[in-house]
Amino acid sequence: MKRRDALTLLGLGSLALAGLPRLGGNTPRKGRVVIVGGGVGGATLAKYLRLLDPGLHVTLVERNPIYIRPYGSTEVLTGHITMKDLDVTYDALHETYGVEVLIDAAVGLDPVKKLLRTAGKKELPYDRLVVSPGIQLDYGAIPGYSAQVAETRIPSGWIPGAQTALLAKQLQAMRPGGLFVLVAPPNPYRCPPGPYERAALVTEWLQRHNPTAKVIVADPKDAFVTDETMLLGWNRLYRYNPPDDYAKKLAAKVEVKRHSEGGPITWIRAKDGGKVKRLEAGSLQIHTEGGVLKADVVNVVPPMKAATLAFDLGLTDAAGWCPVDRRTFKSTKVPDVHVIGDSCIADAMPKSGFSANSQAKVAARAIVEELAGRPVPEPVWENTCYALAGMHYGLFVADVFRLVDGKIARTNGPDRYLPLDASPAQIRLGARYQQAWLRTFTQDVFE
Numbered sequence: 001m002k003r004r005d006a007l008t009l010l011g012l013g014s015l016a017l018a019g020l021p022r023l024g025g026n027t028p029r030k031g032r033v034v035i036v037g038g039g040v041g042g043a044t045l046a047k048y049l050r051l052l053d054p055g056l057h058v059t060l061v062e063r064n065p066i067y068i069r070p071y072g073s074t075e076v077l078t079g080h081i082t083m084k085d086l087d088v089t090y091d092a093l094h095e096t097y098g099v100e101v102l103i104d105a106a107v108g109l110d111p112v113k114k115l116l117r118t119a120g121k122k123e124l125p126y127d128r129l130v131v132s133p134g135i136q137l138d139y140g141a142i143p144g145y146s147a148q149v150a151e152t153r154i155p156s157g158w159i160p161g162a163q164t165a166l167l168a169k170q171l172q173a174m175r176p177g178g179l180f181v182l183v184a185p186p187n188p189y190r191c192p193p194g195p196y197e198r199a200a201l202v203t204e205w206l207q208r209h210n211p212t213a214k215v216i217v218a219d220p221k222d223a224f225v226t227d228e229t230m231l232l233g234w235n236r237l238y239r240y241n242p243p244d245d246y247a248k249k250l251a252a253k254v255e256v257k258r259h260s261e262g263g264p265i266t267w268i269r270a271k272d273g274g275k276v277k278r279l280e281a282g283s284l285q286i287h288t289e290g291g292v293l294k295a296d297v298v299n300v301v302p303p304m305k306a307a308t309l310a311f312d313l314g315l316t317d318a319a320g321w322c323p324v325d326r327r328t329f330k331s332t333k334v335p336d337v338h339v340i341g342d343s344c345i346a347d348a349m350p351k352s353g354f355s356a357n358s359q360a361k362v363a364a365r366a367i368v369e370e371l372a373g374r375p376v377p378e379p380v381w382e383n384t385c386y387a388l389a390g391m392h393y394g395l396f397v398a399d400v401f402r403l404v405d406g407k408i409a410r411t412n413g414p415d416r417y418l419p420l421d422a423s424p425a426q427i428r429l430g431a432r433y434q435q436a437w438l439r440t441f442t443q444d445v446f447e
């Protein structure tokens with residue numbers, strides 16, 4: 001789509017370039033903030049900057065006119081929602097909060113003149129630039145995998161879009177009794193419980209539509225956040241027998257059934273040979289350290305690093321993520337640039353939408369205070385990752401974070417998870433909270 005068409009589609013047209021309605025009437029402009037990336041981090045920041053200080057001029061640069069939300073996108077695979085349900089517009093950011101929305105791709109910056117350059121040949125001056133470009137998927141890290149294979153044969157969909165739709169089609173057309181393999185990523189990655197929730201929802205769907213089919217999670221790790229509550233859910237819903245060490249840990253707190261015959265889902269950890277060495281796209285063979293899996297449908301969640309733009313702007317470190325001052329999320333690499341969301345290094349905070357939203361609110365406050373010459377207050381962040389072991393089986397991990405010795409540290413106690421002895425009603429409620437969160441979260445970020 002041409003840029004002019006995209007602006008027209010947003011109802012912005014020349015208005016977007018000429019200046020926009022603002023909160024607070026004719027409040028004088030007190031600074032110019034340019035934000036790149038209209039995903040969770042960038043959209044939250046744009047909205048909350050305008051709420052905190054209606055005098056700020058806020059421009060959001062986003063390359064796509066519609067945001068396809070990643071959170072909740074697994075439900076497309078099982079037909080619970082459609083691709084269309086993932087679409088979010090920037091209308092409210094513009095119309096309600098007076099954010100200038102520019103549909104264009106950022107390509108570079110001049111840190112001395114403080115200008116952001118776009119593919120549409122614009123040079124946007126800023127007092128502060130905030131970058132929240134998300135992740136890129138490192139397809140090439142798994143031999144045999146590539147962006148081209150992901151688009152045509154073995155989708156990932158961890159950045160949702162056409163690959164999500166392809167995976168849904170493949171799953172729904174899988175032969176009776178077929179094998180679905182999910183290749184899990186190494187740490188750190190976007191949405192820590194996400195791959196296991198995906199495996200669970202696919203298993204639940206297959207039980208109903210393809211009851212002899214099987215699901216295998218091939219994992220380069222030995223553990224994951226929410227593992228105990230998720231594996232207990234699988235035990236109850238899918239006759240899953242947890243590995244002995246997990247079974248022992250769980251049995252100390254709750255009854256775990258030992259099923260004489262294992263169910264449809266299997267988790268192969270690194271220590272059991274789950275790490276994938278290479279893929280054969282043509283034959284759908286997955287070579288793991290423990291042997292070869294011959295699959296019918298494969299979903300790969302590859303290793304990740306900060307989005308390409310973060311590299312292009314010189315914001316990344318040797319590990320491929322963006323180091324920041326934790327109090328303000330100011331880049332330690334480029335002055336007057338902040339990085340939030342999945343791209344930044346935030347220590348104990350997971351790479352999640354909830355975290356990106358919490359970081360955006362803290363960064364918005366820091367920017368407003370600094371531009372006004374006031375001290376930045378002591379930050380507090382939160383994260384809750386809700387996850388489903390089945391559509392009516394909800395669980396979560398919930399944390400509060402503060403600065404400890406310059407790093408972001410978890411400061412709540414050990415009771416972070418749905419209790420293992422939660423009642424059936426609490427578990428059902430957990431699933432309701434997850435669905436409610438998807439709705440209210442989108443409202444908080446974009447509306």
Ligand SMILES: Cc1cc2nc3c(=O)[nH]c(=O)nc-3n(C[C@H](O)[C@H](O)[C@H](O)COP(=O)(O)OP(=O)(O)OC[C@H]3O[C@@H](n4cnc5c(N)ncnc54)[C@H](O)[C@@H]3O)c2cc1C
Nearest residue numbers: 037039040041063070071105106133134341342352353354
């Ligand atoms: C299957 C799945 C389930 C998930 N479930 C949850 C959940 O339950 N809870 C939760 O908290 N999180 C969840 N997440 C994670 C969550 O979606 C991400 O952590 C969150 O979107 C990160 O926000 P962000 O702003 O860093 O990046 P994004 O939301 O990805 O936004 C980045 C934006 O930057 C834009 N961009 C990139 N480069 C440029 C450029 N050069 N110029 C202009 N624009 C650019 C992109 O187009 C994109 O719109 C899930 C993710 C997946 C994949």
